[in-house]
Amino acid sequence: MAYNSNTRRMTDTMAAFIGYTAKHLPDDVIDALSRLRAEEDDPLAMEIYELMFRNLELAAEKDRPTCQDTGVLQFWIKCGSAFPLMADVESILTDAVLTATRKTPLRCNVVETFDEYNTGTNTGTGAPTFWWDIIPGWDGCEIYTYMAGGGCSLPGHAMVLMPGQGYEEAVRFVMDRMTSYGLNACPPLFVGVGIGTSVETAALNAKKALLRPVGSHNENKLAARMETLLEDGINAIGFGPQGMGGKYSVIGVNVENTARHPATLGVAVTVGCWSHRRGRIVFDRDLGWEVTTHTGFSYTSCGNEASGAADESAGAAND
Amino acid sequence: MAEQMKAQVRPMTEIRNGKTVISTPVSAEDIAALHVGDVFYLDGDLVTGRDSVHGRVVYEEQTLPVDIKDKVIMHAGPIVNIINGDDPSPGYEMISVGPTTSMRMERFEYEFIEKTGVRIIIGKGGMKEKTAAACKAFGAIHCVLPAGNAVVGASCVEEITAVHWLDLGAPEAVWCCRVKEFGPLIVTIDQTGRNYFEEKRAEYERRKEEQVEEISRQVHFMK
Numbered sequence: 001m002a003y004n005s006n007t008r009r010m011t012d013t014m015a016a017f018i019g020y021t022a023k024h025l026p027d028d029v030i031d032a033l034s035r036l037r038a039e040e041d042d043p044l045a046m047e048i049y050e051l052m053f054r055n056l057e058l059a060a061e062k063d064r065p066t067c068q069d070t071g072v073l074q075f076w077i078k079c080g081s082a083f084p085l086m087a088d089v090e091s092i093l094t095d096a097v098l099t100a101t102r103k104t105p106l107r108c109n110v111v112e113t114f115d116e117y118n119t120g121t122n123t124g125t126g127a128p129t130f131w132w133d134i135i136p137g138w139d140g141c142e143i144y145t146y147m148a149g150g151g152c153s154l155p156g157h158a159m160v161l162m163p164g165q166g167y168e169e170a171v172r173f174v175m176d177r178m179t180s181y182g183l184n185a186c187p188p189l190f191v192g193v194g195i196g197t198s199v200e201t202a203a204l205n206a207k208k209a210l211l212r213p214v215g216s217h218n219e220n221k222l223a224a225r226m227e228t229l230l231e232d233g234i235n236a237i238g239f240g241p242q243g244m245g246g247k248y249s250v251i252g253v254n255v256e257n258t259a260r261h262p263a264t265l266g267v268a269v270t271v272g273c274w275s276h277r278r279g280r281i282v283f284d285r286d287l288g289w290e291v292t293t294h295t296g297f298s299y300t301s302c303g304n305e306a307s308g309a310a311d312e313s314a315g316a317a318n319d
Numbered sequence: 320m321a322e323q324m325k326a327q328v329r330p331m332t333e334i335r336n337g338k339t340v341i342s343t344p345v346s347a348e349d350i351a352a353l354h355v356g357d358v359f360y361l362d363g364d365l366v367t368g369r370d371s372v373h374g375r376v377v378y379e380e381q382t383l384p385v386d387i388k389d390k391v392i393m394h395a396g397p398i399v400n401i402i403n404g405d406d407p408s409p410g411y412e413m414i415s416v417g418p419t420t421s422m423r424m425e426r427f428e429y430e431f432i433e434k435t436g437v438r439i440i441i442g443k444g445g446m447k448e449k450t451a452a453a454c455k456a457f458g459a460i461h462c463v464l465p466a467g468n469a470v471v472g473a474s475c476v477e478e479i480t481a482v483h484w485l486d487l488g489a490p491e492a493v494w495c496c497r498v499k500e501f502g503p504l505i506v507t508i509d510q511t512g513r514n515y516f517e518e519k520r521a522e523y524e525r526r527k528e529e530q531v532e533e534i535s536r537q538v539h540f541m542k
Contacts (some may be wrong), residue, residue: 043355044505048465053504055468067468068398068415105414107398107490118488150465151420151443167538175531179523183516184420184444186466222540229537233530237523242465243444244505245519275467 001091004038009287010085014096014143016299017105017291018073019166021145021279022065023057026293028214029190032251036188045246052241052274067275070106071147073097073128076211080138084285088142090130096277097128139285144211146313147277151190155181158199158206158268170195171230174311177269178234178249187239188251188275190214193230194268195257202266209254210272211280216254223255230255241274251276330414335360340500345438347458353506356517359462360502361439364480364495365391369419371491372484373427376434377473384483385495388436393464393473394419396490399479400494411479413496415469418443421450421461429453441504445516454508464501475501 038051059066079086101122110124159176161169194205217224231253240246278292291297331349333340343363395460397416421442432453438542443466475498483493507515
C-alpha cells in the first residue's frame, strides 16, 4: 500500500476506533445491560451487575480495556465499489490493528496454527479476519469491527439438518448449545443464529446476526418470531450474569437467514459475551466518518477536522 | 522460633470493611469453612496459568518455576505493560486481568492440584467432576471472579513480582502477582465436593427442555 495522507488518515481513525471499542461497550449493549440490571432481583446477580458497571466506569476512567481478552479482530466490510480507498482497505485495517495493539494496548491473541506460536502483533495468516460485501456504485465504506474473544467464540457451532427435522430441531440445536457451552461464556449473552444451506452460509449468517443492533428484528416475520421465541426461551432458563442464576440470560437473540438447498437446513449459533465489543463506522469518500454504535467516540487526526458523531465530553479516543 | 509462632497464629481469614479477606499461604483447614456461594477477597500471592501452563505441568511433567503450594492459581491471560522493555530487568504493570473459561483446564486440573498443592483456583464458569474430586481429595476450592471485569481485577494487583514461561506468549505465561483484596471471589466448588455450576446446570437443563417443547410447537415453518 502506498502511504499518503488519505490512507494515513483512515488508518489513524480506525486505530483510534478499535482502541475505543476495547475500552467502551456500544450504547445499545449498555442500554440492554442497564435494563436487565434494573429488573434483576436475585441478590448475587445484583451484586455481579454492580461489579460489571463499576468495571465499565473504571475502564473509562483509567482508559483501559474493559476485558483482558481483546479478541482476534474481525471486520465485516461493506464497501462501495466507488470508494476511493477500496484497494487499500485490508492494508489500512491491518495497520490499524498493529497500531491499536501497541497504543490501546490490546492483548496479543494471534497464534499461528500448526507452528503454534504467538505472533505478538495481533496479525498473522488470515488475521485479522475480513469479510466483504461490495455495494455497487456507492462511494462510501461501512466497517463493522468485532473483537472475537476466546470465551464467547468457544460456544460457536454449526451443522446441517435434514429438512424433515425442521426448524424445531434448529431450535433444539441452539438451546442445547446454551446450556452446554453458553453458560460459561459470560452471560448475559448476545446470541446470533444463522440459517442457510451449509455450515459456511449458516455460520456467516450467525456472525452477521451478531453485528446487528440489540433489539433489531429480522425483516422476515417468521424469523423475527423465532428471535422473540428464542429470546424468551433462553431467558426462561435463568442464567443470570455469569451463569450463576438470575432473572434473564440474554441481551438479545438475532437471526439472519439466506435461502437454502431443498435438501438441507443449515443452522449455526455464535454468541457474544456481555462485554460485546462490536462497533460500526461509516466513511464517506472524503473520509468523513460517522460512528453509530458509540456516541462517546471522538477523534481528530492531525491536520484534519473531525467529522461525524463527536462528543467532546467523552475525551480523546486514543493515547 | 518467635517468628514461627507468630506465623502460626496469623489469622488467614479476617473481616475487613465487611469483606471476608483470606491471606496466603492457606492450608486446607483455613478454607474448609468456605462453601459454595460464599463470597471472599484475597490478599497475597496469585499466579496466572491456563492451557499451556497446565499442559506443561501435567503432560510434559515439567515443574512449575514457582512454588504455588498453599497458594492461588488464576486461569487468566492478562494484558501487561512492559516498562523499560530494553532494560535487562524490565518492570511490569498489570493493565487488565480477568478470568478465562475454566472448563478448558478440566482435563488437567486433578493432576495439577495433586502435583502443585495449589489451594485456591480462580476462573470463569464451572468445572466438572475431576476438579471437584481433586478439591475434595487434596483440600482445594474453585471460585469465580465475575468475568469481563478486568480493570477491577487489575486495580487489585499491587505488583507483578516475576514472570515465567514467557516463551508461551504473554497471555499464556505465568505472571506472579501480589494482590490486595482481589475479588469478589464466589466459591463454586468446595471441599465437600459440592459444585455450584453442576447443581445449577441440572436446573437449567430442566427449564431448557420445557422451553424447547414450548417453542417447537410454534416453529412449524417447514412445508
